[in-house]
Amino acid sequence: MEGVVVRRVIPSDNSCLFNAVGYVMDNDNQKATELRQVIAATVSSDPEKYSEAFLGKKNEEYCAWILDPEKWGGAIELSILADHYGREIAAYDIQTSRCDLYGQESNYQERVMLIYDGLHYDALAMSPFDDAPEEFDQRIFAVRKDRTIGPVEGLALNLVKDQQRKRSYTDTANFTLRCGVCQIGVIGQKEAVEHAQATGHVNFQEYK
Template identity: 35%
Template sequence: MRLKVVTPEKQEVVVVDDNATIGQLVQQLVDGGTTTTTSIKVRSGFPPKLVDMTEPSASLLDIGIRAGDKLMVEEDKQAEAAPVAASAVPTVNATVPPAATPASKTTASSSPKGNIPHIQMPVGYLVLRRVPDDNSCLFRSISYAVMSNMEEGSQLRSIVADAIRSDTTSTYSAAILGKPVDEYIDWIQKPTSWGGAIELQILSKYLNITIHTLDVETTRVYSFNEGMPRFIYLLYSGIHYDTVAYTPLSDLNSTEGDECAIGIDSEIAFEFADAVQKLGKKLNNSRYVTNTKTFTIKCLVCQNKFKGEKDASKHAQETMHLEFGEVDA
């Protein structure tokens, strides 16, 4: 059977015998360089749950592992430390130095690495996945959440343009778009053009997914295409979108275990939504939010700078300059 094995450092496909045991799998992972120790923790399923590794002779099929499964593998620091504390050394030594070493290792292994905003969940973490601040943040966020990479922004812009072009119901009329339809179609395909509610509505329907956007400043959630089997969350700072992901890995810098599109019937669906709210509050207290009334914005057409969204909107109406970017005050 073929198994997708994910570690904090890499991911690979491992082929094992259909009747392989836990012990044989572990040894194969060591021999193949996937891990350097037989003391490992393995999680499987979604949300990932710890696999019982106590019986090395048990077959993978008996413990529920099937062909095509994804296994999250990481070093079990506690298991490695246990023999030191239990080794047959004089009691006076076993009480002090050996006990301190495992405790230190356990703390290190359970602490997320890197300065990445996150919320700890009952199993795993909700993490903020930042996208570049390059005027395509909405498209990059959706691209990462649905397609697992940030490079499909231009494709998503084309999808929006095609949807507006083929609209026969006047859903996306000039009055709604704020400019002539053909002009909007050309504009939204430029990498400097910001996306918003119109794009969220179109893409959520095209991708057959619910897109929730949390306004970090107000904590209000705006939902597009509700009732779909899966949902994603984007965080909105006032001018910028980022996405969030669930990961079972303790190394939060690793994106290998990221799951952004969550099934509404998933065991973690409610916990995920609750964690998003908590993360939003955490970010609101850490200057993640941009106040659109006072931030400085630059017109990318004439290079003039304006204070706040109101002045920028007035400039756009007067000049039809529609490409803006945030700058330092």
């Protein structure tokens, strides 16, 4: 298979996870509103599975929360979206080069890939060459009998490790950030998320 794995940048607007999934699944990076509704409907339809213990908040409270375009998604949302589309979602973490696979227990026959820098999700795709237009992207990959997607997996990991070497990630526990809007300093992901939720500011720069 000829080509390169490329990172398709998704806008930083608190909905990057949903829009990244929309891009790799449907070639549409404006699906956040629709996918938030899918998740809320799934969660509200099964309060036993999606209990307060599982969600960290009451079922109906979570459903209202995830519909808010200012709120960020994570592992719970990715596992629901994998089942919604009937495809595995591989999420590569730049800081650790770990790959978290969602939907793997369902033996789906296809997989898509995302990349995560500690705060933000982008899409990964196979392109015939660097700088090729997005319409040539291959975004969905067949899962083989050995449960891999073949050479693409190695190419994706190489890209992740290259980003890791360049420190293109945010150490979310200990990093210091400055809000690009109001210049306030925060430490760690928790403070950054709290500041973003309180102010709507999402333009953070790391500083030492």
